[in-house]
Each structure stands twice: as structure tokens, then as C-alpha cells.
Amino acid sequence: MVELWDIYAWPTIVIAFYVILIVAPLLGAVAYLTLAERKVIGWMQLRKGPNVVGPFGLLQPMADGIKLFFKETIVPASANRAMFYLAPIVTFVLSLIAWAVIPFDAGLVLSNINVGILYLFAISSLGVYGIIMAGWSSNSKYAFFGALRSAAQMISYEVSMGFVIITVLMFVGSLNLSDIVEAQSGGFWNWHFFGILFPMFIIFFISTLAETNRAPFDLPEAEAELVSGYNVEYSAMTFAMFFLGEYANMILMAAMTSILFLGGWMAPVDMAPFNWVPGPIWFALKIASCLFVFLWIRATFPRYRYDQLMRLGWKVFLPFSLLWVVVVGGWLIVMDKVPGS
Amino acid sequence: MIVQALAFYMFSFVAVAAGVLVIAARNPVHSVLFLILAFFNAAGLFVLMGAEFLAMVLVIVYVGAVAVLFLFVVMMLDINFVELRRGVLQYLPIGALIGILLLVELLVVLGGWVVIPQAASNAAAPIPPLDQVTNTQAIGRIIYTDYFYLFQAAGLILLVAMIGAIVLTLRKRPGVRRQKIADQLDRKASDAIEIVKVTTGSGI
Numbered sequence: 001m002v003e004l005w006d007i008y009a010w011p012t013i014v015i016a017f018y019v020i021l022i023v024a025p026l027l028g029a030v031a032y033l034t035l036a037e038r039k040v041i042g043w044m045q046l047r048k049g050p051n052v053v054g055p056f057g058l059l060q061p062m063a064d065g066i067k068l069f070f071k072e073t074i075v076p077a078s079a080n081r082a083m084f085y086l087a088p089i090v091t092f093v094l095s096l097i098a099w100a101v102i103p104f105d106a107g108l109v110l111s112n113i114n115v116g117i118l119y120l121f122a123i124s125s126l127g128v129y130g131i132i133m134a135g136w137s138s139n140s141k142y143a144f145f146g147a148l149r150s151a152a153q154m155i156s157y158e159v160s161m162g163f164v165i166i167t168v169l170m171f172v173g174s175l176n177l178s179d180i181v182e183a184q185s186g187g188f189w190n191w192h193f194f195g196i197l198f199p200m201f202i203i204f205f206i207s208t209l210a211e212t213n214r215a216p217f218d219l220p221e222a223e224a225e226l227v228s229g230y231n232v233e234y235s236a237m238t239f240a241m242f243f244l245g246e247y248a249n250m251i252l253m254a255a256m257t258s259i260l261f262l263g264g265w266m267a268p269v270d271m272a273p274f275n276w277v278p279g280p281i282w283f284a285l286k287i288a289s290c291l292f293v294f295l296w297i298r299a300t301f302p303r304y305r306y307d308q309l310m311r312l313g314w315k316v317f318l319p320f321s322l323l324w325v326v327v328v329g330g331w332l333i334v335m336d337k338v339p340g341s
Numbered sequence: 342m343i344v345q346a347l348a349f350y351m352f353s354f355v356a357v358a359a360g361v362l363v364i365a366a367r368n369p370v371h372s373v374l375f376l377i378l379a380f381f382n383a384a385g386l387f388v389l390m391g392a393e394f395l396a397m398v399l400v401i402v403y404v405g406a407v408a409v410l411f412l413f414v415v416m417m418l419d420i421n422f423v424e425l426r427r428g429v430l431q432y433l434p435i436g437a438l439i440g441i442l443l444l445v446e447l448l449v450v451l452g453g454w455v456v457i458p459q460a461a462s463n464a465a466a467p468i469p470p471l472d473q474v475t476n477t478q479a480i481g482r483i484i485y486t487d488y489f490y491l492f493q494a495a496g497l498i499l500l501v502a503m504i505g506a507i508v509l510t511l512r513k514r515p516g517v518r519r520q521k522i523a524d525q526l527d528r529k530a531s532d533a534i535e536i537v538k539v540t541t542g543s544g545i
Binding site for chain 2: 008083113114115118119121122125126128129132133136144148151152155158174175307308311
């Protein structure tokens, strides 16, 4: 009995505690990302954004959350009930479980698995299921169109994301996320952002925009044509779960960008005032800057046309990233920097 | 250990049950979703065996890409379920015959199955040893050395299949106006805009 407690029960309690330690700040970040989005876009458009609820509108996310919580969940009469309820759950859960492998500092990671980056890639490629299930089970034209667009778009951009991840792997020689960050230690000039991987950073960032269905690739929810896309039939908490899932995915993609290209938890310069600041703070700052660019792009760029979106993915990004895999491979051999040799 | 055994039985039971439901489900979309569940449980079995690379690649390739395309196609089919079930009795004998034939073939193959005597010792001491390299590196070393030509041949087969699919579906339709990005980028302001001085009251 004591053995059962020591080997199974106690570690489970500890892990559950860690999970809460990760998920609670994440959900807080999601809530305030929605506020930040409205504020930032407001300022860019010479408006004030939410400023009534609480000082500077700081309590607005709470008000939105409470409002959604007290609304009624409506299920369309001809919907496929089981899948209609399953879809938001899938979206929300997938956006949370990916955080299990994100390293916040040296050794500060819930599950330090050897194939961390593949795990993240697998989880992000599953995100399409929540959307496509929502679109199909709603039994509505607009929702279905949105879902089909989203599925095609996410599959297209995943291909070039895969090649970007391969070039980073060729530099690091490991699939472990902590190793990828450690390979960029020493100072900001060692980050993958600077150097031969810079074009891959651009491709990765634009692909994450497409992967999270953000502007200028937000065709799945193009308000003008599709009302609101795949989630048009959802209300109250089911809608809120899609919303939370999408924003958590944005934060996750920003975290992936920071880990792969911006040195994760590393300080930009390994010197006195900078390395006093703890790693998680640097990590959060990098995520926040990526997210700011997400919002900036939303306020700046018009929406892509669908055929242009497909052209960009298949005819521009895919050949270029394929070429860059070869270029990086040749560069590593010429400079004698092949890891593990 | 007991938790691992329980996990094994759970994964394998759910995988088999999902496999049965793939053919038993009435709605084809549910069938594809059960197929995805089966893939997930197979990935879980790989993780239990310590082959985490294979597990992740299974999820990425099959669940993340192949099954999405299945779902994509199946959702767009307009299927009349009453129509579909009408012919069941008519096709049952031939279906059963093919099923029995496949089962017999499987039994014949499995009956003549011989495991080489060194298998157990090979599995006990893998090369390279797994405490020195991760299983990703181990599988890479084997694929890119011993089985390099087979690996390349598999790639070529996939390439041929891809070219074949494109050749089968590519049609040249006359009269389609396509966007030529290069032409658009070639245009200069002087080609498109003419600045005219207009005196008041005269028009152009």
C-alpha cells in the first residue's frame, strides 16, 4: 500500500499540481491577450479600446467571461449532438496539452521528452480536427465552408512548417526543446534568428499566422462572406472554449517561435544586468513581442484572397523551404558545423 | 509495471474496438473518427514500447495529414444511408467469401511464420545501444546505412504515385484567365498611369 502511494499516487498529485501551475497562468494570459488585442488595435486605429470596465478596461476579460458563462448553450436542431459538443472540447484540450513539453527555464519543464518538437508539431497538426468537426456537425453551410477552408489552409502551411523545423534540427542535432534552446546560448548573436536561418524564421512566422487562422489568413472566419465561419452556430461556453483554444494556440505558436529562433529563456546578452532577470521572464517577454507582431499584422494587412493564400503556401513557401534545407545542409558541411560529428 | 500492463491492455482494447467500429459505424464520418482513434491508440502502444519517434510520426503523418484528407472527402460525399443499406444482403455472400479468403491467407502466412533464433538476443542488445543514443538517432542510423537503397526506393515509389495523381487529374481548360503574378509585379506606374494637365472647364 505504501509502495502504491510512493510510486503512483504521490507523483500523480505532484504532476497535477504542476499542470495547474502551468494552466492557470496560461488561461490568465489568454484572457489578457484578448484585452491586449482590443487595446493595441484600438490605439493603432486612434480609438481607446475597452476603457469602461475597471481602470483602463483591465476588468473587461472578467466581464466577458462572466457574460459567456451565464448565457445559454444552444444546439441547432439538425446538428450531430455528440460531435457538436466534442469539437470545442478537442480544440481547447489540444491547445492546453501542448504546453506539457514547453521549457520555461533550464530544467523547468513538465515533461522533458526526446521528441519534444515532434510532439508540438503533432499537436498543432491535430488542431484542424476541432474546426472541421465543428463545421460538419453544425449542419450549416457557412460553418462547413469555414471548416473546409481552414482544413485546407492548415494542411498546406504545415508542410513548410515541417521543413523549417527540419532546418532547425539540422543546426541543433536534437529533437529535445531544451537542447534546441541550449544550442542558442551565449548571446543574441547565437540565436537562430540571426544568421542563415533568418529566412526560415520569416516563413515560420507567416506559417504560424496561417496555422492559427489569424489575419491576414483568417479566411475560415471571414466575417464578410461566412458570417463567422466554423463557429457560427456555437454560443455561450462552447463558443468560449473555441475562443480560449484559439488564443492559447496563438500563445503556443509564439512560444514555439521563441524556442526555435529567439533563444527561449536565454537572456539576450549573458552579462550582469541581463542575466539577473530570471529565464521565464525573458521567455514571456519574447512570447509577448511575437504576440504583439500578431496583433500589429491584424491591424495592418488586408485579408488574402483564397487562391493567393494557396499559392503562397504551395508555390512560394514549399519550394523555398525545400531549397533552404539543401542550402543549410551544404552550409553546415562547408563550415564544419554538423552537430555530433 | 502494473500500470504499464494496464495501459497496454487499455490501448490495445480501444484500438481493436475502434477498428471494429470503423466498419460497424453507420455514419462514414464517424467511421473516419474511429479510425483516428485507432491510430492514436497505436501511437500509444509505440510509446509504451519506447519508440516515441515512431509514435509521433504516426500521429503527424496519419492523423495530422492522411485522416484529415479522408475526413475532408467523406464529409463532402452526399450519402443516402437507406440506399446504402438496401444492397447489403445482395453483396453479403461475395463479401463474406473475400473475407474468408483473406483470413485463410493470413492463417497460412502466420502458420509458416518462423522467428530467426538470434531474434531474442538481437532485441536484447540493440545496435547502437539505446542508453547511448535516442531512438530517433538509432532509427536514422539504420535507415541511412543498412537500408539506404530500400529507403530511397520507397521515396521513389511515393514520387511516382504523386506524379501519377497529378497526371490523372490535370486538365488544360481553354479560356481560363489566370492571375500572372510576375506580369503584375512587372507593371510600373508609367505603364498604367497617365498624368494629364486639365485646364479648368475644358475636360479631357
